Amino acid sequence: MTFELTYMACVIVLMLAALMKEVLRPGLILFTAVVMLLCAGIINPEEALKGFSNKGMITVALLYLISEGVRKSGLLERFVFRMLPTGNVSVTKVNLRFFPVVSFISAFFNNTPVVVIFAPMIKNWARKMKLPSAKFLIPLSYATVLGGICTLIGTTTNLVLHGMLLQEYQEEVTAYENSAGAVKGILLRTGVDGMHMFELTKVGVLIALAGLIYLIFFSKYLLPSDRKSEEDAERVDIAPGMNRFEVLLSNRFPGLGKTLHDFDFFRHYGAHVRAIRRNGNIVQGDYMHSPITHEDTLIIDAGEGFMKAWGESRVFWMVNRIGDYEPPMGTGKRWFALGLLVMMIIGATVGELPVVTEHFRYIKLDMFFFASVTTVIMAWTKMFNPRKYTKYFSWDVLITIACAFAISAAMTKSGFADFVAGYIISLTDAVGNSTYGIYIILAALFLITNIFTELITNNAAAALSFPLALAVSERLGMNPMPFVVCVCFAASASFSTPIGYQTNLIVQGIGGYRFNDFVRAGLPLNIIVFLLSVILIPLVYL
Numbered sequence: 001m002t003f004e005l006t007y008m009a010c011v012i013v014l015m016l017a018a019l020m021k022e023v024l025r026p027g028l029i030l031f032t033a034v035v036m037l038l039c040a041g042i043i044n045p046e047e048a049l050k051g052f053s054n055k056g057m058i059t060v061a062l063l064y065l066i067s068e069g070v071r072k073s074g075l076l077e078r079f080v081f082r083m084l085p086t087g088n089v090s091v092t093k094v095n096l097r098f099f100p101v102v103s104f105i106s107a108f109f110n111n112t113p114v115v116v117i118f119a120p121m122i123k124n125w126a127r128k129m130k131l132p133s134a135k136f137l138i139p140l141s142y143a144t145v146l147g148g149i150c151t152l153i154g155t156t157t158n159l160v161l162h163g164m165l166l167q168e169y170q171e172e173v174t175a176y177e178n179s180a181g182a183v184k185g186i187l188l189r190t191g192v193d194g195m196h197m198f199e200l201t202k203v204g205v206l207i208a209l210a211g212l213i214y215l216i217f218f219s220k221y222l223l224p225s226d227r228k229s230e231e232d233a234e235r236v237d238i239a240p241g242m243n244r245f246e247v248l249l250s251n252r253f254p255g256l257g258k259t260l261h262d263f264d265f266f267r268h269y270g271a272h273v274r275a276i277r278r279n280g281n282i283v284q285g286d287y288m289h290s291p292i293t294h295e296d297t298l299i300i301d302a303g304e305g306f307m308k309a310w311g312e313s314r315v316f317w318m319v320n321r322i323g324d325y326e327p328p329m330g331t332g333k334r335w336f337a338l339g340l341l342v343m344m345i346i347g348a349t350v351g352e353l354p355v356v357t358e359h360f361r362y363i364k365l366d367m368f369f370f371a372s373v374t375t376v377i378m379a380w381t382k383m384f385n386p387r388k389y390t391k392y393f394s395w396d397v398l399i400t401i402a403c404a405f406a407i408s409a410a411m412t413k414s415g416f417a418d419f420v421a422g423y424i425i426s427l428t429d430a431v432g433n434s435t436y437g438i439y440i441i442l443a444a445l446f447l448i449t450n451i452f453t454e455l456i457t458n459n460a461a462a463a464l465s466f467p468l469a470l471a472v473s474e475r476l477g478m479n480p481m482p483f484v485v486c487v488c489f490a491a492s493a494s495f496s497t498p499i500g501y502q503t504n505l506i507v508q509g510i511g512g513y514r515f516n517d518f519v520r521a522g523l524p525l526n527i528i529v530f531l532l533s534v535i536l537i538p539l540v541y542l
Contacts, residue, residue, distance in 0.1 A: 004042055008414035011036050012464065015407075019456035025251060026457050027399030034403045037410045051405030055368045056163015060156045061398055062371040066344070067110040068392040069383035073337035076105065076117050084125050091135050095216040099139060103147030103208055107154045108345055111144040112394075115503040119510050120246075120320030132225040137511035138521050139215045139223075141503040142495055146211040149492050150204035152197045152367060153345075157458045157491045159367075160401050161484055164408060164466050166194040197349045197367065199481075200488060203536045207489065210528055222521045224513070242301040245271070247310075248317040248509040251294050251396060260288045269310060271302035277512055295498075297509035314391050317506055333383070340377060344370040397459065404463030411467040421471035424448075438542065441472060442486050442534045449490035450526065454500045461500075462491040482541035486533060493529040495522030 015033045019026060037043050051057060070076065083101055085094065106114050119137055126133035148154030152162060238244050249256070255263035265273050276283040276290060277297040283290050300306075311319045344367075350356055351365025363369070379386045411417040424444045428437035445468060452461035469483035494500030498508040498518050507513065 002415065004040075004414040005416050005419060007040050008037070008042065008410060008416040012411075012416070016452075016456060019460060025396045026460060027396040027403065030400050030403035030407065030460060030463075034406045037406065042410045042414050043406055047409050048406045050167065050409070051402035054163045054402070054405055055166055056159045056161075057398060057401045057405075059153075059163070059368045059371050060159050060401060061393055062368075062375045063110055063153060063156075063159075064393050065375045065384060065389060066341070066371065066378065067113045069378040070109065070337045070341060071113050071117060072384055073333040075334045075337050076109075076114065077121065078334060079105075080118055080121060084121070089129070091131060091220045092217060094131070094136070095139065095220070098136075099143040099212055099215055102140060102143040103150075103212060106144035106147035107150045108341065109154075111148050111155055111501075111503050112506070114144050115141055115506050116317060119507055123320070123510060134224050134511050134513065134517075135220050137507040138504075138513060138517065139219050141501070141507045142215055142219075142522070142525060143212065144503055145492055145494070145501060146208040146215075149489055150198075150201050150208055152195055152199065152348075154200075155458070155492050156397065156401065157462050158195070158200060158488055160404065160459055160462050161466060161488055161491075162195045163401075164405060164463075165480075165484060167405065168470065194366075195481075195484075196352050197345070200485060202540045203485065203533065204489070206536060207529055207532045210532055211525055214525055214528060218524075219521050222524075224517060238301055242303060243306070243321055244274075244299065244301055245306060246277075246297055246299050246320050246510065248297050248506060249292065249294050250314055250317045252314050253292070253294065253316070255292050256294055257291055259291055263292070265298075265300075269300075269302070269306070271300040271306055273298050273300050275299040277509065279508075279514055281512070281514070295505060295509065317509075320510065336381070337378075337383060340374050340383075344374045347373075400457065400459050401463075404459060408463050408467045411464070412470070417467035417471040418475070420468055421475055424468070424472055425475055438482075438538050439534055441476075442482070442537055443530070445469060445472065445483060445486050446490040446530055446533055449487050450493055450530070453491050453494045454497045456500070458491045458494055458501055462487060465491065479541075482537050485541060486537055489529060489533045493526055495525040495529075497522075 011033050015029060018024065018029045018032075023029070024032075034043070034048050038045065038048050080098075080101070083098055085097065102114065102118065118140055122136050122140060123133040126136060145155070148158070152158050254268070255265070260273055260276075265271060273287075275298070276287045276292070277299065278290075278293070278295065307319060307321060310316060313319075347365065347370040348367040351360075351369070356365060378384060379389065384392060424441055427444055428440050445465065448468070449461050449465040452464055465487045466484065469487050470480050473480035473483050492501075494504065496519050498504040498513070498515065504518065508518070
């Protein structure tokens with residue numbers, strides 16, 4: 001093994017260990033890995049910084065602003081409020097009516113705000129209907145993930161891999177123009193110009209349908225009912241003039257690692273903490289001396305002004321008033337937001353058609369173009385606060401994505417990706433069956449990526465597996481698209497743990513779930529997505 005390959009392997013192992021132990025935020029951990037690779041000379045400064053200007057990463061940033069504009073318009077709240085039944089219904093009937101709609105919405109909308117908006121609505125509605133909210137919240141997260149795998153903009157993971165494909169394609173074209181020795185690499189990737197809006201729909205919609213059938217008819221048997229400790233904490237008497245809220249802490253909360261005894265929550269936010277919910281349980285005993293983590297949900301009493309002051313703050317992922325829900329008004333803004341969203345989706349889809357690209361040779365009418373136009377219109381029409389637009393970005397996610405490009409490039413340059421790809425391909429000989437070799441290779445690639453995404457994060461998992469997908473395709477002399485699509489589905493299919501996907505953490509906090517609840521309800525869904533991906537991808541893309 002060469003020095004570069006050995007060093008790259010050590011960096012990846014250390015990075016994975018740090019991500020699993022959460023010693024720092026993922027963005028800083030990946031940036032540390034980039035600096036280590038820079039110090040060893042495996043990548044140069046240009047390669048280390050290239051991800052920060054990548055079209056896929058910038059598109060993700062723009063979609064955060066678009067999501068905020070749609071969220072503030074009240075479009076989603078109003079729509080879902082009409083979807084929730086008011087009469088006596090069963091869990092299955094609610095699932096059948098609600099989750100297909102959620103999946104459809106999340107196919108065109110960032111998953112995190114969908115869950116942040118819908119989770120408190122579902123919980124308050126379930127309480128009014130005397131149904132267990134725990135039967136709906138984990139499936140809500142899973143339904144958004146299933147919808148997200150169906151389109152390019154459904155999840156950041158798809159956009160990240162799209163950006164990596166664009167970067168690889170552009171680099172190969174440049175190499176072809178400058179060096180005759182790069183012809184072989186060029187011929188293997190010719191025509192791979194990223195993913196179109198509905199590239200993933202060919203297989204994704206079938207996987208989503210199968211997953212929804214499981215969520216609607218079977219998941220309720222594997223999910224708990226609302227736990228008594230949670231209900232008791234929420235029913236403690238409220239002082240006159242106060243309201244009860246639950247707040248899900250974000251990574252920006254200044255009191256992380258401190259206790260409520262050391263961190264004066266009332267002085268900072270004008271609210272009294274009544275309980276802490278952690279890992280699905282109410283912290284018993286002296287919770288004031290329990291160190292606060294970013295996965296905690298606080299049940300607090302505060303005045304009417306708390307929601308106005310902190311409802312949109314990035315200090316909290318979510319602020320939910322415990323009690324009745326009143327949908328926001330503003331018909332004009334709702335329809336305007338919907339029109340902009342439809343314009344962006346249709347424009348990005350039609351803009352990729354050959355007849356359009358032929359007439360607009362000097363303008364690339366892709367998702368980046370229409371997301372940029374939509375963002376500017378929303379800013380000037382004040383669909384979101386243009387003076388505070390930077391607070392709507394999830395900077396850690398963006399830094400993670402940008403650093404992922406450098407790590408992916410290092411895995412290719414060091415020979416690590418090709419080394420692992422050789423072992424993946426050799427599995428076909430190990431099992432003694434070359435007839436189904438492509439299925440074995442896809443299964444191995446899916447499992448590697450899926451294990452990464454369950455243990456760390458979806459974007460980091462995509463970054464680690466993308467160069468493996470390219471290396472496998474080059475060794476086989478095949479188009480890389482089926483292998484990249486496999487990575488897309490595997491990186492998003494985080495169902496068995498709450499830590500792999502942000503929406504899982506959100507519903508864990510508000511729903512009072514334990515780790516085992518995700519394993520019980522999510523593992524069958526992992527198996528469904530795995531089997532369908534491995535079976536369908538060769539049929540559609542080869």
